[in-house]
Amino acid sequence: MHFYSSLKKEDRLGVLTKLSQDFGVDHKSVSELAVKLLDTQLRDRATILQVEDRLRYSLTPRYRQLLNHISRVEGGVKFLVDLRADVLEIISSKASESPHIRDLNGTLKSLLSEWFSVGLLRLERITWQSPCEILQKISQYEAVHPVRNWTDLKRRVGPYRRCYAFTHAAMPGEPLVVLHVALTEDISDNIQSIVREFASLDSEEDVNKINAAIFYSISSTQAGLQGVELGNYLIKRVVRELQSEFPHMAMFSSLSPIPGFSSWLQGLLSQYRKEGRGSDLLSEQEWKEVEQATDSCPRSPGHRGPP
Numbered sequence: 001m002h003f004y005s006s007l008k009k010e011d012r013l014g015v016l017t018k019l020s021q022d023f024g025v026d027h028k029s030v031s032e033l034a035v036k037l038l039d040t041q042l043r044d045r046a047t048i049l050q051v052e053d054r055l056r057y058s059l060t061p062r063y064r065q066l067l068n069h070i071s072r073v074e075g076g077v078k079f080l081v082d083l084r085a086d087v088l089e090i091i092s093s094k095a096s097e098s099p100h101i102r103d104l105n106g107t108l109k110s111l112l113s114e115w116f117s118v119g120l121l122r123l124e125r126i127t128w129q130s131p132c133e134i135l136q137k138i139s140q141y142e143a144v145h146p147v148r149n150w151t152d153l154k155r156r157v158g159p160y161r162r163c164y165a166f167t168h169a170a171m172p173g174e175p176l177v178v179l180h181v182a183l184t185e186d187i188s189d190n191i192q193s194i195v196r197e198f199a200s201l202d203s204e205e206d207v208n209k210i211n212a213a214i215f216y217s218i219s220s221t222q223a224g225l226q227g228v229e230l231g232n233y234l235i236k237r238v239v240r241e242l243q244s245e246f247p248h249m250a251m252f253s254s255l256s257p258i259p260g261f262s263s264w265l266q267g268l269l270s271q272y273r274k275e276g277r278g279s280d281l282l283s284e285q286e287w288k289e290v291e292q293a294t295d296s297c298p299r300s301p302g303h304r305g306p307p
Contacts, residue, residue, distance in 0.1 A: 001070065001079050012086055013095055020100035023063040030058045061107055068111075077115060077170035081224035084108040088226060109227055116168060116176070116225065118233045123241065126163040126178075128154055133173055137221070138163065141178060144217040145195045156180055159203050160210070164238050166230055177230045179238055180217040183210045183246075187253045191216060194255065212251035213242050 004015060033055040037048070070076040087105045090096050124130075126138055135157075139147040147153045157163045160183045165175035182194045183205070194216050215238075218231050239252055269290065272281050282290065 001073065001076065004083070005079075009086075013090060016083075016087060016090065016101060016104065017096060017098060019063050019066075020061075020098065020104040023066070024061040024100055024103060026058055026062070030055065033058055061103065063104070064107055064111070067108070071111070071115065071170075077168070078174065080108065081112065081171070081222050084112065084224035084226075085222070088223065108224075112225060113228050115170070116228055116230065118237075121166045121168055121176070121230075121233075123234075123237050124165050124167050124175075125241075126165055126175075127157050130157075131173070134165075134175065137173075137175055138165070138178055141175065141219050141221040142180075142217065143219040145180075145191075159205050160184070162213075162238075162242070164234065164241070166234050175221055176225065177218065177220050177234050179215060179231075179234050181238065181242070182214040182216055184212045184214055185209050187212050187251055188214050188255060191255045207246065210246055211249060212253065213239070213249060215252070215254040 004012065007015065033051055037051050037055060067080060070080060073079075084105065087101060087108060090101055091105060126134060128135075135153060138157075139150075139153050147156070155161065162181040162183065163178065164181070165178045167175060182188070184194075188194055194214060215235060218234070220226070220231065242249055242252075269278075269281075272278050278287060
């Protein structure tokens, strides 16, 4: 672990390439066992099960045992999360086209999915009284609406706001995925009213004004846990937590930015109108509302000209 962490990026690639190629699946053993399993003379059920068990063992990359050993060392799980982040970067940057590297990524993802299963995660509410280290990381990892300063952060965990994170015993002090929630009277129609407008830090929450929970930001903090389902489970856990705190609450919503959505929508609408299929998609009144929202000139649903 210490040796790998001290290496430069190109040297890490060399270690990962050798590990994945030279200590992966024993393909010769797998081929021999597969032939034996397909042998029509093999009729005994006990022998078949034995061969299948050996085949299953042979299909397991040999480096998996090393990864399991590392996970038991102090700081080992965090090391493997960061190791997979390196593997993902190698794949995305095409620094290596080796299928063995992709197999290593699959093995790491499988292991991390087991270690970070929902039953092993702890739901933690983040408040202004939480450790400074945690608050700093919450601010640092915020990927949707950047935290401007400490006052901004204090408001995001203050009145009419909730902040929750999943943590894991093997990675103390490390929030894995963070969810920010706004408590409102109704479902908000814009994100600015949530991100920019806050109640006074000294105000008391009025339960009668809390009818909806708006999930306005969720951020994964560990690149190495990409593809390991955490965010969806966090939202469901938080819904149950809020329903316990506010039994009357029945409205839950999200306000999440979708980059490029407006351009995609206008392109789709343009295509339908050019094809004269506007009325198949929206009513005339809906067309007017969409045109007002997208600042485009009013046109009839069957219009064929350019938008």
